[in-house]
Amino acid sequence: MALQDVCGLQNPPLFPQWSAPLLRSFMPEDSTHLSGGGIHGEAFSARLPGRGSLSPLEFYMPIAEYLTKSPINFGQSSLSSAPTCLLNIDHLHPSLPSISLPPPTPCPISPSVPLPFTLSHGTTTLGFAFQGGVIAAADTRSSCSGLVACPASPKVLPIHSHLVGTTSGTSADCALWKRILARELRLYQLRHRRRLSTGGAAKLLSHMLHPFKGTELCVAATLCGWDGDDENDKQPITDKYENPPTNQTAASDSSSQSAGTAPAASQPLVATTQQVVQSLSKICGPRVIYVCSDGLRLKGGLFSVGSGSPYAYSILDSSVYWGMSVQEATAVAREAVFRATYRDAYSGNNVDLYHVTAKGWRRRERENLKEEYYREKERERKRVAERKSEKKDVKCDDRDV
Amino acid sequence: MEYLIGIQGPDFVLVAADNVAASSIIQMKHDYDKMFKLSEKILLLCVGEAGDTVQFAEYIQKNVQLYKMRNGYELSPAAAANFTRKNLADYLRSRVGTEPLRSNPECSMIYFSNRDSGGVYLPKRAPETCREQGDGPDQIKASQTPYHVNLLLAGYDEADGPGLYYMDYLSALAKAPFAAHGYGAFLTLSILDRYYRPDLTREEAVDLLKKCLEELNKRFILNLPSFTVRLIDKDGIHDMEKLPVAPK
Numbered sequence: 204m205a206l207q208d209v210c211g212l213q214n215p216p217l218f219p220q221w222s223a224p225l226l227r228s229f230m231p232e233d234s235t236h237l238s239g240g241g242i243h244g245e246a247f248s249a250r251l252p253g254r255g256s257l258s259p260l261e262f263y264m265p266i267a268e269y270l271t272k273s274p275i276n277f278g279q280s281s282l283s284s285a286p287t288c289l290l291n292i293d294h295l296h297p298s299l300p301s302i303s304l305p306p307p308t309p310c311p312i313s314p315s316v317p318l319p320f321t322l323s324h325g326t327t328t329l330g331f332a333f334q335g336g337v338i339a340a341a342d343t344r345s346s347c348s349g350l351v352a353c354p355a356s357p358k359v360l361p362i363h364s365h366l367v368g369t370t371s372g373t374s375a376d377c378a379l380w381k382r383i384l385a386r387e388l389r390l391y392q393l394r395h396r397r398r399l400s401t402g403g404a405a406k407l408l409s410h411m412l413h414p415f416k417g418t419e420l421c422v423a424a425t426l427c428g429w430d431g432d433d434e435n436d437k438q439p440i441t442d443k444y445e446n447p448p449t450n451q452t453a454a455s456d457s458s459s460q461s462a463g464t465a466p467a468a469s470q471p472l473v474a475t476t477q478q479v480v481q482s483l484s485k486i487c488g489p490r491v492i493y494v495c496s497d498g499l500r501l502k503g504g505l506f507s508v509g510s511g512s513p514y515a516y517s518i519l520d521s522s523v524y525w526g527m528s529v530q531e532a533t534a535v536a537r538e539a540v541f542r543a544t545y546r547d548a549y550s551g552n553n554v555d556l557y558h559v560t561a562k563g564w565r566r567r568e569r570e571n572l573k574e575e576y577y578r579e580k581e582r583e584r585k586r587v588a589e590r591k592s593e594k595k596d597v598k599c600d601d602r603d604v
Numbered sequence: 605m606e607y608l609i610g611i612q613g614p615d616f617v618l619v620a621a622d623n624v625a626a627s628s629i630i631q632m633k634h635d636y637d638k639m640f641k642l643s644e645k646i647l648l649l650c651v652g653e654a655g656d657t658v659q660f661a662e663y664i665q666k667n668v669q670l671y672k673m674r675n676g677y678e679l680s681p682a683a684a685a686n687f688t689r690k691n692l693a694d695y696l697r698s699r700v701g702t703e704p705l706r707s708n709p710e711c712s713m714i715y716f717s718n719r720d721s722g723g724v725y726l727p728k729r730a731p732e733t734c735r736e737q738g739d740g741p742d743q744i745k746a747s748q749t750p751y752h753v754n755l756l757l758a759g760y761d762e763a764d765g766p767g768l769y770y771m772d773y774l775s776a777l778a779k780a781p782f783a784a785h786g787y788g789a790f791l792t793l794s795i796l797d798r799y800y801r802p803d804l805t806r807e808e809a810v811d812l813l814k815k816c817l818e819e820l821n822k823r824f825i826l827n828l829p830s831f832t833v834r835l836i837d838k839d840g841i842h843d844m845e846k847l848p849v850a851p852k
Contacts (some may be wrong), residue, residue, distance in 0.1 A: 409655070409658075413659060416656075422623060495627070495654065495655070497653075497654045498654050498655005498657075498658065498659055499625070499627065499632075499654040499655055499658075500627050501632055501633050501636065502660060503632070506632060512630060513630060515628070560846050
């Protein structure tokens with residue numbers, strides 16, 4: 204199954220079947236084929252509950268399983284046509300709404316006021332590397348033309364055991380290309396008996412997206428991963444994180460298999476165990492790479508993407524440094540997303556946070572930022588009250604003297 | 605937004621490029637290197653549209669290296685410049701269906717297979733014009749796939765000496781004693797006109813470069829905090845210290 208199968212489709216690319224060859228006649232209305240795909244689809248969603256990489260940023264379609272797992276219960280109907288909602292497998296067809304709905308670029312809030320730059324990525328995502336690994340964080344609001352289509356969509360998608368990608372742009376495109384990337388990385392791993400590095404994965408994604416330059420495909424991803432063969436992390440992780448492979452049923456079967464094969468493959472390649480070095484090491488260590496569908500591919504230590512990114516950058520630039528602890532890093536990432544969601548209309552709801560280390564990725568519990576906002580207000584109030592009382596005490600002291 | 609400059613001396617070429625990788629109003633990276641090493645003594649500086657720069661420059665880079673592997677000797681700077689220009693010109697008016705040079709029609713596959721077609725791999729691109737609804741990138745009738753890149757190619761040849769070649773996105777090629785690309789070029793070309801002499805020493809060339817960058821800092825509306833500077837002479841490519849021009 205090559206890229207040409209996907210490129211050759213008449214409609215915008217659908218999810219390629221892992222086992223069956225992709226037919227040109229694969230039309231969404233063909234329910235008979237869907238039954239075979241349905242099994243796959245259910246299996247796929249069973250592998251990724253709550254991950255919901257299929258739930259779009261721009262267009263929302265309900266997935267029964269996903270709804271029950273979502274922290275926010277909502278019963279709003281999807282924006283796509285009603286009959287497709289009934290199918291449990293309509294998450295395989297992000298193409299349907301794309302035909303009926305307006306193009307992905309959201310229209311400005313007040314068209315009369317010219318925007319300083321195009322708000323084409325309605326999101327806030329960020330990723331940065333530090334001594335304890337890589338933090339990837341994102342909000343969870345999916346917007347479509349000024350309407351919140353989904354308040355609980357995951358924008359950080361695990362690709363394999365040591366690589367997560369934050370997504371920005373058109374959700375369907377992001378979900379599809381992440382999946383294609385995951386497939387290609389797995390194939391590479393099977394063929395060459397080692398995991399492809401984050402830089403290699405970024406280059407692969409960039410080259411795969413290049414033929415679509417100039418089209419409406421819009422994917423702006425930050426690949427956050429850990430390179431290297433060392434499965435034994437020298438530093439213990441001290442935070443309470445959820446364990447990804449058992450609870451979240453990680454990215455695919457490949458992640459559990461890769462954890463098994465990677466140590467075996469590591470021995471012939473690396474003679475000495477890699478140490479966690481103080482800076483971005485050339486051989487192994489944390490990596491953050493930004494890949495955009497317009498062709499930009501940047502390797503760095505800190506990236507933020509989306510309409511809320513300027514707000515996030517201003518928090519991150521002052522607070523992120525290499526030697527920070529995991530707690531600090533998590534707190535800074537949370538606060539950056541929180542501030543961005545506060546100011547940016549297209550970002551909001553919850554914050555997802557992933558932490559990637561040599562052992563793999565771990566996912567933090569999704570947190571509702573509304574609570575954070577009220578906690579912040581409470582803190583402010585308390586601080587003001589404290590300062591007032593301090594001033595009063597000082598005045599009293601002065602009077603006594 | 606981006607800025608490239610090159611100054612040729614009697615036995616060297618001095619080139620500099622800014623280090624900012626920007627996306628709309630955000631500086632995404634402050635230490636981005638816009639120079640691509642084509643061979644031991646040839647540098648390609650490339651600015652322009654986001655993905656086109658890296659894609660085209662890497663393509664030229666790999667093909668120059670392929671030439672060396674096949675023939676045992678390196679392309680001269682003049683030959684490399686003309687090769688680059690030819691490719692840029694071919695893509696300027698290329699049409700899907702009539703592939704330029706010897707291209708691989710299944711080139712979207714090249715990233716996954718290990719075949720060597722023996723020809724020159726050309727990355728196929730989606731054309732810029734609007735497409736009919738539902739057509740994939742293969743089915744376009746008449747359209748163009750130009751690369752919007754502005755280049756400076758600097759090199760040292762054993763026989764011909766140093767050479768600086770200016771190339772723009774319409775694939776106009778000119779060998780010039782000094783050249784610049786970007787909005788900053790408007791501000792700095794007259795300084796180069798005024799102070800350039802064909803027999804510049806290395807120190808004088810660096811001073812001239814510093815003058816240009818100071819002017820940029822003073823008058824250019826955008827902040828370009830640092831520049832990568834490299835010098836090419838008969839001994840190869842030398843990294844010089846980055847020029848941080850302190851904001852006044």
